[in-house]
Amino acid sequence: xxxxRWLIVIFAIALLTxxxxxxxxxxxxxLEKVAEMFGFAEREQQVYSAPLRDYTLPRLExxxxxxxxxxxxxFIVSGLAWLxxxxxxxxxxxxx
Numbered sequence: 001x002x003x004x005r006w007l008i009v010i011f012a013i014a015l016l017t018x019x020x021x022x023x024x025x026x027x028x029x030x031l032e033k034v035a036e037m038f039g040f041a042e043r044e045q046q047v048y049s050a051p052l053r054d055y056t057l058p059r060l061e062x063x064x065x066x067x068x069x070x071x072x073x074x075f076i077v078s079g080l081a082w083l084x085x086x087x088x089x090x091x092x093x094x095x096x
Contacts (some may be wrong), residue, residue, distance in 0.1 A: 006082075014074045018067045024055075
């Protein structure tokens, strides 16, 4: 039953994130703003191409793409946190 509660919490967070997507700012973040202010933004070089860059899917740059990218990110992070919890629980049980 405890596990089901966590799944409901994760699902609720995912839905809330998707509901708030239309209110996300299109303004540049702090680093981008400084680069534009001091004129070195055009010298930017891509070192790594993130799979869900700018919170969109490569061929779907609409609200649907943002929603899917948010869901994928939430579930990946939730899964990693779950796996970390399992690993930590095993470590704590070995100490007992």
